[in-house]
Amino acid sequence: MRELKVYNTLTRRKETFVPVTPGQVKMYVCGITPYNHSHMGNARPFVTWDVIKRYLEHLGYEVTHIQNFTDVDDKIINAANGEGVTWDTISNRYIASYFEVMDALHIHRADKYPRVSEHMPEIIHMVQTLIDKGYAYVIDHDVYYSVEKFADYGKLSGRSLDDMMAGARIEVDDRKHNPMDFALWKGAKPGEPSWDSPWGPGRPGWHIECSAMSNKYLGDTFDFHGGGSDLIFPHHENEIAQSEAYTGKKPMVKYWLHNGFITINSEKMSKSLNNFFLVKDVLEHYSPDALRYFLISNHYRSPLDFSDERLEEMTRSLERLGTSIDNVLELLAMPAGAKSDTSAQLLADAKKIEEDFEEAMCDDFNTALASAAMFELARKVNIYKDAVLNKNVPVDSSVVSEVKRIFKTMTDILGILEDRWNGNKGEASNKDYNDLMDLILEVRQECRAQKQYALADAIRDKLAALGITVEDSPQGARWKK
Numbered sequence: 001m002r003e004l005k006v007y008n009t010l011t012r013r014k015e016t017f018v019p020v021t022p023g024q025v026k027m028y029v030c031g032i033t034p035y036n037h038s039h040m041g042n043a044r045p046f047v048t049w050d051v052i053k054r055y056l057e058h059l060g061y062e063v064t065h066i067q068n069f070t071d072v073d074d075k076i077i078n079a080a081n082g083e084g085v086t087w088d089t090i091s092n093r094y095i096a097s098y099f100e101v102m103d104a105l106h107i108h109r110a111d112k113y114p115r116v117s118e119h120m121p122e123i124i125h126m127v128q129t130l131i132d133k134g135y136a137y138v139i140d141h142d143v144y145y146s147v148e149k150f151a152d153y154g155k156l157s158g159r160s161l162d163d164m165m166a167g168a169r170i171e172v173d174d175r176k177h178n179p180m181d182f183a184l185w186k187g188a189k190p191g192e193p194s195w196d197s198p199w200g201p202g203r204p205g206w207h208i209e210c211s212a213m214s215n216k217y218l219g220d221t222f223d224f225h226g227g228g229s230d231l232i233f234p235h236h237e238n239e240i241a242q243s244e245a246y247t248g249k250k251p252m253v254k255y256w257l258h259n260g261f262i263t264i265n266s267e268k269m270s271k272s273l274n275n276f277f278l279v280k281d282v283l284e285h286y287s288p289d290a291l292r293y294f295l296i297s298n299h300y301r302s303p304l305d306f307s308d309e310r311l312e313e314m315t316r317s318l319e320r321l322g323t324s325i326d327n328v329l330e331l332l333a334m335p336a337g338a339k340s341d342t343s344a345q346l347l348a349d350a351k352k353i354e355e356d357f358e359e360a361m362c363d364d365f366n367t368a369l370a371s372a373a374m375f376e377l378a379r380k381v382n383i384y385k386d387a388v389l390n391k392n393v394p395v396d397s398s399v400v401s402e403v404k405r406i407f408k409t410m411t412d413i414l415g416i417l418e419d420r421w422n423g424n425k426g427e428a429s430n431k432d433y434n435d436l437m438d439l440i441l442e443v444r445q446e447c448r449a450q451k452q453y454a455l456a457d458a459i460r461d462k463l464a465a466l467g468i469t470v471e472d473s474p475q476g477a478r479w480k481k
Contacts, residue, residue, distance in 0.1 A: 043279050068210060263305045
């Protein structure tokens with residue numbers, strides 16, 4: 001199996017990947033807190049890990065992929081109270097929204113999407129074990145983790161406790177043994193959901209959920225844990241402290257991978273800064289392929305600046321790739337001819353480019369360099385087709401078939417242009433669709449104004465046959481699918 005190098009946040013260096021169990025990969029990716037629609041910053045880690053998963057499977061590994069939903073959280077409770085609905089109404093709504101946009105981005109489903117609300121017994125058991133082992137303490141109905149009891153606290157973020165305290169904004173609670181101690185269990189408050197526990201009704205703190213669920217589904221030690229760079233501290237730092245204290249085994253995770261932020265004018269995109277774009281809104285203007293390709297256009301650890309110009313650039317780049325795919329399919333449809341020096345050169349070039357692609361992906365999943373290799377193969381295909389059409393070079397179908405295999409493997413790993421291989425030239429974006437419908441309705445209205453009612457009715461009936469209903473009103477025509 002090809003050697004894979006990954007950058008490990010824990011050791012701050014690239015390491016050769018050696019799985020815990022030969023031939024298998026177990027990975028846990030922190031999911032969303034479903035209190036609103038997913039924004040672009042949410043989408044990047046999930047597209048990143050989808051590509052990583054696809055490549056690991058390409059290398060021959062059997063991958064187990066777990067991704068949680070934090071469906072019990074202050075933000076969800078606040079949203080529910082603001083709307084006068086239950087907390088699970090909010091979480092279910094935005095989990096459904098999450099799947100809608102992530103499916104559009106061709107993200108393969110995880111093997112399991114555990115929710116906090118469904119794992120209270122495991123969470124309570126872990127908290128009680130940490131109390132019993134002296135790592136946690138109870139105050140009133142709250143339970144806190146004592147960071148001073150865990151000697152390795154800070155090893156992921158590379159900061160000492162003193163440094164953390166100096167730079168942290170900590171909610172003042174004089175009851176805690178140390179200001180950095182964090183909640184494992186929160187006593188019930190009015191207007192909040194709660195579950196029974198040995199310490200009274202309450203709900204989990206944020207960090208304990210991932211420790212409990214990753215341990216349940218992946219065991220005491222697993223291969224990969226991922227998420228955005230903003231989760232390194234405190235979330236992932238606290239996960240390590242909880243999990244390794246609970247199991248008594250190290251490491252909890254062999255390789256920690258963290259993606260960089262999406263920025264706008266070099267400032268992190270986030271809901272708290274109110275500078276975020278919802279994925280569903282971006283998809284009204286750009287195709288899922290263009291958005292997905294934008295999200296992997298830089299190395300996953302590098303920042304990625306969001307702009308319309310970049311997405312338009314991605315759209316143009318994908319169309320060039322799509323044209324090359326069309327050329328491969330057209331070449332395969334032509335009558336097969338004899339071998340030639342030209343086809344032999346294409347095959348040699350394609351094999352070298354395949355090696356370049358694999359080398360890039362094995363170097364910490366470098367999708368930027370891998371994409372460059374893919375575009376080089378597209379260029380070679382175009383040159384070959386031109387030679388076939390204009391220089392009477394015969395089509396070597398065996399070579400073109402091999403080129404198709406290589407080319408399609410690349411696009412499949414990156415998760416782009418999957419439909420193009422089926423001869424689908426690509427769907428218009430929702431914006432293009434809306435603009436076209438506006439034009440059709442404008443033409444139909446002009447027909448009515450000219451008293452060409454039969455033609456106007458024919459347009460309406462043709463649209464109905466396509467599943468589009470046109471409704472006339474005093475304010476003008478409206479349409480819906």
